[in-house]
Amino acid sequence: MSEPKKFKVHVETALCQGHNRCYSIAPELFEVDDLGNARARGDGAVPPQLEEKARLTVKNCPEHAIRMTAKN
Amino acid sequence: MSTKQPVKDWATDFDHTDPAWNNDPYPIWDDLRKRCPMARSERFEDGAFFPSRYADVREISYDTEHFSSRRVIVREKKFNPVMPAPPITSDPPEHRPARMPLLPAFNPKAIEKLTPGTRALCNRLIDGVIDKGSCDAATDYAQHIPTRVIANMLGMDEEDGDRYRRWIKMALEEGIHDNSKVTESLKEMTIYFGQELAKRSDMPGDDLISFMRDQRVDGQPLPPEKIIGTLRLLLIAGIDTTWSAIGASLWHLAKNPQDTARLVAEPALMDTAVEELLRAYAPVTMAREVKKDVTINGCPMKAGAMVLLSFPAANRDPEMFPDADKVLLDRQENRHAAFGLGIHRCIGSNLARMELRVALEEWLKRIPQFRLENPAGVTWSEGTVRGPRTLRVVWK
Numbered sequence A: 001m002s003e004p005k006k007f008k009v010h011v012e013t014a015l016c017q018g019h020n021r022c023y024s025i026a027p028e029l030f031e032v033d034d035l036g037n038a039r040a041r042g043d044g045a046v047p048p049q050l051e052e053k054a055r056l057t058v059k060n061c062p063e064h065a066i067r068m069t070a071k072n
Numbered sequence B: 001m002s003t004k005q006p007v008k009d010w011a012t013d014f015d016h017t018d019p020a021w022n023n024d025p026y027p028i029w030d031d032l033r034k035r036c037p038m039a040r041s042e043r044f045e046d047g048a049f050f051p052s053r054y055a056d057v058r059e060i061s062y063d064t065e066h067f068s069s070r071r072v073i074v075r076e077k078k079f080n081p082v083m084p085a086p087p088i089t090s091d092p093p094e095h096r097p098a099r100m101p102l103l104p105a106f107n108p109k110a111i112e113k114l115t116p117g118t119r120a121l122c123n124r125l126i127d128g129v130i131d132k133g134s135c136d137a138a139t140d141y142a143q144h145i146p147t148r149v150i151a152n153m154l155g156m157d158e159e160d161g162d163r164y165r166r167w168i169k170m171a172l173e174e175g176i177h178d179n180s181k182v183t184e185s186l187k188e189m190t191i192y193f194g195q196e197l198a199k200r201s202d203m204p205g206d207d208l209i210s211f212m213r214d215q216r217v218d219g220q221p222l223p224p225e226k227i228i229g230t231l232r233l234l235l236i237a238g239i240d241t242t243w244s245a246i247g248a249s250l251w252h253l254a255k256n257p258q259d260t261a262r263l264v265a266e267p268a269l270m271d272t273a274v275e276e277l278l279r280a281y282a283p284v285t286m287a288r289e290v291k292k293d294v295t296i297n298g299c300p301m302k303a304g305a306m307v308l309l310s311f312p313a314a315n316r317d318p319e320m321f322p323d324a325d326k327v328l329l330d331r332q333e334n335r336h337a338a339f340g341l342g343i344h345r346c347i348g349s350n351l352a353r354m355e356l357r358v359a360l361e362e363w364l365k366r367i368p369q370f371r372l373e374n375p376a377g378v379t380w381s382e383g384t385v386r387g388p389r390t391l392r393v394v395w396k
């Protein structure tokens, strides 16, 4: 059994300009469409071992487009 | 050539082509951020502003209602009529349709495919100099990487780099003081791309020129002047920018052997190192034209005035980046603006990052220790794109 996932990430599509910093930091959590815009993979749930990386994507996105919230 | 007066006060009379700014702009920006974060200058037609704080650069980048991209270079005399190079000179609503078709060619997957070829190119360039024990890292190495890569993408002659770089120098550097250089550069590029389009008129191709030719909007091909404007932009934006980023990074490493040794010993550091070098030595400064009167950070701006939009200065703002004046190769939080902010985010950012990374990796594999031959002999391009243009280094 894997540990419960406490957080999820979400990309605010209206803010994303396709810098792709999230994808280069955490390709496990984000994917990029043809135009270079990012979205969270699956439902955005962050496995515990990727929490730190997820935090870094939030803090490196130049457009402040990534949110990390508690999963309920 | 105009005879310029030396700058007396950077707050009221700044000049981004002054030798002091060109040699070392960072102390000037640090001083202005403290005492006059929105500097002014009447040296440029209709006046120009220079915001040096990240927050102001960001606000202006997002505010397409008051700031237009129709002029993206601060020149002594405005260039008329404006020189359209969509999408960089486009405002909403024209901007998005001009930008969208280009995006797939520059997404991470497309750029990944260009990586092995770029690695091989870097190694060929190093083969040519390694036994000499010294070279000009700007002209023997850095300049050829983006030139050849973009020439290949566009389907142009990759041996013709001198010609492309001359056009760019006329448009971006000499053209700040002398509009006839802009005209000359435009004319030559227009003829050149017109011929390249004609060559492809009855032949399929998978290069970007053919791709632009094949674009349809409402079933109609794009007018040739729009296509040519975009092709000029891709050539201009693709070369000096990345050349400068690679050159400035090698300049930093040549001066800081402890950073070089660390990168050689810990290659995994390259991810954050590339972003930090882009932050600290961001090469590209754009401009906006005030479209409607507006007040930014308490500073009233009249329609028609220009704004020097310095992403490099924003990247050095200590309010945004702790230890902004230090290069920290392992900086973890780095929301830098080297590729712009908002709708004009650099289309080539994935390509430029790949080229910079590969250029540094291959160089360090084969030349893990090197230093400046003559620190005072390093020269820099001025104005829109700043990077080393003479960079003698030695490793023997």
Ligand code: HEM
Binding pocket: B069, B072, B087, B088, B089, B099, B146, B150, B233, B234, B235, B237, B238, B239, B241, B242, B245, B282, B283, B284, B286, B287, B311, B337, B338, B339, B340, B341, B343, B344, B345, B346, B347, B348, B349, B351, B352, B353
């Ligand atoms: C390190 C290298 C580079 C840097 C620092 C850089 C920087 C920038 C910046 C700051 C902008 C925003 C302009 C604005 O807001 O007015 C921009 C736009 C642009 N860049 Fe780059 N650039 C680089 C390399 C490239 C490359 C390799 C290409 C490929 C052809 C490219 C193509 C473009 C295009 C087409 C735009 C216009 C995007 C738009 O207006 O929607 N750039 N670049």
Ligand code: SF4
Binding pocket: A011, A015, A016, A017, A018, A019, A020, A021, A022, A023, A036, A037, A038, A060, A061, A062, A063, A064, A065, A066
């Ligand atoms: S880093 Fe931010 S702007 Fe860039 S692709 Fe990711 S979400 Fe979009």
